[in-house]
Amino acid sequence: xxPTTKDLAEAAGVSLxxxxxxxNDRPNVSDRSRERVHQAITSIGYVRNIAAVNLAKNRTYSxxxxxxxxxxxxxxxxxxxxxxxxxxxxxxxxxxxxDQLDMRDPHMVANYLSTLDRDQVDGVAIMAPESPQVRxxxxxxxxxxxxxxxxxxxxxxxxxxxxxxADNFTAGATAGRIISRFLGQISGKVMVIADTMQSLSNxxxxxxxxxxxxxxxxxxxxxxSLETHGDEAxxxxxxxxxxxxxxxxxxVYVINSEARVPIxxxxxxxxxxxxxxxxxxxxxxTEKALLNEEIDAVVAQNPGHAVRSAxxxxxxxxxxxxxxxxxxxxxxxxxxxxxL
Amino acid sequence: xxPTTKDLAEAAGVSLxxxxxxxNDRPNVSDRSRERVHQAITSIGYVRNIAAVNLAKNRTYSxxxxxxxxxxxxxxxxxxxxxxxxxxxxxxxxxxxxDQLDMRDPHMVANYLSTLDRDQVDGVAIMAPESPQVRxxxxxxxxxxxxxxxxxxxxxxxxxxxxxxADNFTAGATAGRIISRFLGQISGKVMVIADTMQSLSNxxxxxxxxxxxxxxxxxxxxxxSLETHGDEAxxxxxxxxxxxxxxxxxxVYVINSEARVPIxxxxxxxxxxxxxxxxxxxxxxTEKALLNEEIDAVVAQNPGHAVRSAxxxxxxxxxxxxxxxxxxxxxxxxxxxxxL
DNA sequence: CTTGATTTGAGGTACGTACCTCAATTATAT
DNA sequence: ATATAATTGAGGTACGTACCTCAAATCAAG
Numbered sequence: 155x156x157p158t159t160k161d162l163a164e165a166a167g168v169s170l171x172x173x174x175x176x177x178n179d180r181p182n183v184s185d186r187s188r189e190r191v192h193q194a195i196t197s198i199g200y201v202r203n204i205a206a207v208n209l210a211k212n213r214t215y216s217x218x219x220x221x222x223x224x225x226x227x228x229x230x231x232x233x234x235x236x237x238x239x240x241x242x243x244x245x246x247x248x249x250x251x252x253d254q255l256d257m258r259d260p261h262m263v264a265n266y267l268s269t270l271d272r273d274q275v276d277g278v279a280i281m282a283p284e285s286p287q288v289r290x291x292x293x294x295x296x297x298x299x300x301x302x303x304x305x306x307x308x309x310x311x312x313x314x315x316x317x318x319x320a321d322n323f324t325a326g327a328t329a330g331r332i333i334s335r336f337l338g339q340i341s342g343k344v345m346v347i348a349d350t351m352q353s354l355s356n357x358x359x360x361x362x363x364x365x366x367x368x369x370x371x372x373x374x375x376x377x378x379s380l381e382t383h384g385d386e387a388x389x390x391x392x393x394x395x396x397x398x399x400x401x402x403x404x405x406v407y408v409i410n411s412e413a414r415v416p417i418x419x420x421x422x423x424x425x426x427x428x429x430x431x432x433x434x435x436x437x438x439x440t441e442k443a444l445l446n447e448e449i450d451a452v453v454a455q456n457p458g459h460a461v462r463s464a465x466x467x468x469x470x471x472x473x474x475x476x477x478x479x480x481x482x483x484x485x486x487x488x489x490x491x492x493x494l
Numbered sequence: 495x496x497p498t499t500k501d502l503a504e505a506a507g508v509s510l511x512x513x514x515x516x517x518n519d520r521p522n523v524s525d526r527s528r529e530r531v532h533q534a535i536t537s538i539g540y541v542r543n544i545a546a547v548n549l550a551k552n553r554t555y556s557x558x559x560x561x562x563x564x565x566x567x568x569x570x571x572x573x574x575x576x577x578x579x580x581x582x583x584x585x586x587x588x589x590x591x592x593d594q595l596d597m598r599d600p601h602m603v604a605n606y607l608s609t610l611d612r613d614q615v616d617g618v619a620i621m622a623p624e625s626p627q628v629r630x631x632x633x634x635x636x637x638x639x640x641x642x643x644x645x646x647x648x649x650x651x652x653x654x655x656x657x658x659x660a661d662n663f664t665a666g667a668t669a670g671r672i673i674s675r676f677l678g679q680i681s682g683k684v685m686v687i688a689d690t691m692q693s694l695s696n697x698x699x700x701x702x703x704x705x706x707x708x709x710x711x712x713x714x715x716x717x718x719s720l721e722t723h724g725d726e727a728x729x730x731x732x733x734x735x736x737x738x739x740x741x742x743x744x745x746v747y748v749i750n751s752e753a754r755v756p757i758x759x760x761x762x763x764x765x766x767x768x769x770x771x772x773x774x775x776x777x778x779x780t781e782k783a784l785l786n787e788e789i790d791a792v793v794a795q796n797p798g799h800a801v802r803s804a805x806x807x808x809x810x811x812x813x814x815x816x817x818x819x820x821x822x823x824x825x826x827x828x829x830x831x832x833x834l
Numbered sequence: 835c836t837t838g839a840t841t842t843g844a845g846g847t848a849c850g851t852a853c854c855t856c857a858a859t860t861a862t863a864t
Numbered sequence: 865a866t867a868t869a870a871t872t873g874a875g876g877t878a879c880g881t882a883c884c885t886c887a888a889a890t891c892a893a894g
Contacts (some may be wrong), residue, residue, distance in 0.1 A: 156587075159880070168843085170843085170844065172841085174882070174883080175841095175842090177882090178882070181840095183841075184840085184890095184891095187841080187842080202880090203585075203879090203881070204880090205544070205546075205549045205587070205879090205880080206881045207882080208545040208849090209546050209549055209850065209881075209882095210848075210849055210880075210881040210883085211881085212882095238820075242818060245544050246540060246544065247543070263727055283807075324833050327832040327833075328833040330828070331830050335676050335790070336675050336678075338679065366832065425866065429854080450675070452853085453833075458821065458842050478582060481798065481802075482742070485796075485833070487825070487827060487833075488827070488829075490672070491671065492664060492665075492667040492671050492702070492706065492826075493664055493665075493668040493828065498849095499850070499851065509872065509873040509874075510874085510875095511873055514851080517851090518852070518853085520853090522869095523871075524860095526862090543849090543851070545849090545850080545851095546849070546850035547850095547852075548879090549851075549879050549880060550851040551851085551852065586878080719885085757847090777837095
């Protein structure tokens with residue numbers, strides 16, 4: 155049988171009340187008593203029974219994901235994963251929900267965050283772009299003791315805020331290597347398409363991509379980023395124009411997670427199979443395109459892992475527990491036709 | 495507040511005792527009462543409080559991994575992961591340990607399994623090759639109500655036994671696509687090296703590999719598998735002989751998880767960087783070789799995920815809970831220099 | 835030594851569920 | 865209708881921890 159607090163009290167030569175005071179950081183304990191309890195903990199190998207703690211505290215957890223309203227298939231998949239996590243965690247005294255905000259209005263986002271109440275929400279996972287207002291609002295969340303993790307965006311480590319998501323420089327570099335190795339000795343130009351280059355994630359991916367192409371594969375030239383702003387008409391215009399101007403495009407890299415629109419536009423001008431195309435994130439579209447061999451590889455981060463990781467981190471922060479860094483590291487995955 | 499058994503009894507119009515009988519499948523409950531309780535469960539949304547259940551049952555879990563004695567770096571990493579999981583789960587009333595057996599002696603393995611006692615072990619994760627004796631012993635473990643998952647081996651679904659591990663056909667096919675795409679239009683022969691081709695996993699990887707090469711990349715020819723039997727001298731002999739006989743070897747595929755020995759042998763005869771090499775599993779050796787660009791890609795399954803997945807499944811089986819299939823699916827990962 | 839503050843111990847209740855006993859009620863077979 | 869079996873309810877204890885109160889013991893300062 156595992157030692158209990160009672161055994162611990164006995165081993166430390168103090169009363170249960172004192173053990174309780176030490177374990178829960180209550181005042182009025184002499185240094186000597188505290189020391190003796192801590193020694194006893196290691197000597198008899200006492201480990202708190204979490205089930206009993208949770209029961210006694212009768213604590214429930216309530217976490218919320220905050221997503222943008224925009225977004226196509228990948229966002230939908232993230233929301234699915236939140237739903238799944240929600241049903242999985244219900245027996246764990248944890249409620250999970252989400253909200254969607256228009257991230258183009260930082261003032262509104264900050265406003266929303268300032269209305270969050272500690273009585274209703276213990277922690278939030280927020281997928282929002284950098285902005286001073288939002289940053290301040292997040293800081294004030296922390297002051298109200300609402301835990302925050304930055305979710306798949308930002309990553310500009312503000313303070314000691316937790317971040318969940320793959321490293322975007324790595325993701326871009328991985329895309330760069332795949333596109334280059336798949337092209338072999340073929341030389342030419344590579345189109346780079348993004349929704350926006352304002353976002354830190356996209357900038358970092360671009361940096362990683364360029365670094366690999368420049369240092370390892372100088373026969374390839376990466377063109378300046380085209381920004382679609384999520385606008386289908388604009389995408390069509392700028393993509394077709396570039397394809398007319400540049401004669402020897404041999405590859406395409408779609409930086410942001412919603413690859414459907416740009417690649418559909420390219421398919422109107424060129425045979426996709428004649429290009430080497432790398433996109434990000436597994437979606438119904440990228441899956442189908444991989445199977446059709448219309449695109450060649452997808453660099454992805456597992457959305458289910460990301461959601462669960464964010465929740466584990468929030469939970470650990472609420473309990474003042476350490477997080478297992480190795481487990482929370484979101485990998486940059488490479489998906490090919492075969493390993494979907 | 496969440497409804498408790500008391501609320502449930504009230505809602506169902508029965509006593510707490512009857513609710514308890516229904517929830518824990520005890521005898522002597524009329525169909526009518528059972529029905530009313532079940533209806534009340536859904537109508538008030540009752541969910542068992544797991545913390546309280548665990549506390550009341552005061553149950554501890556004890557799981558054991560069973561590994562081969564042989565093996566090099568990948569096995570060591572698996573053992574590390576078992577240690578980590580062990581410390582992570584200690585606060586979850588779960589003990590985790592492992593044993594190593596000489597898998598070349600199926601009789602001894604079967605014997606070991608037959609000595610396992612339900613009082614000491616609730617479940618085992620076995621990494622053992624197929625064999626009639628072992629299969630029988632596993633069946634008898636089930637009869638003694640010890641839960642079993644097949645771990646990273648076997649996969650010949652015997653009965654409804656759980657399997658943890660990536661699909662090996664997929665893994666081989668993925669290796670095939672990478673090696674072929676990386677070679678581009680280069681034609682030539684591809685060496686295939688394994689420790690043994692007796693193992694089902696290796697056979698399946700080879701099948702997947704051949705399928706991709708044959709159907710998509712006919713300019714490449716995969717040579718017959720070389721079997722090293724884990725013997726360094728033998729590896730040296732057969733590898734150098736093949737490299738002398740076959741003039742146009744352009745790629746190498748190492749099927750089994752311990753790539754160190756075969757690739758070191760190849761390096762004595764050829765410049766590794768002039769070959770396109772794909773191996774399996776992330777180990778200190780493959781990591782270093784990827785960074786040096788001596789090997790080009792690694793097809794891997796995350797050992798930490800695998801260990802945790804096996805433990806989650808064993809735990810779920812002990813509690814007669816369903817498993818979340820999506821979460822337990824071990825992915826075939828592709829590792830390049832950039833996304834290590 | 836006295837006074838007041840700090841520290842300690844004893845004992846209680848609570849959390850939600852499991853599991854037990856025993857008596858009371860209801861259903862079924864004869 | 866009676867005997868027997870099946871079902872139900874009431875009430876208890878237990879799990880390990882948190883958190884509370886109150887009195888007793890110890891300590892520090894004057």
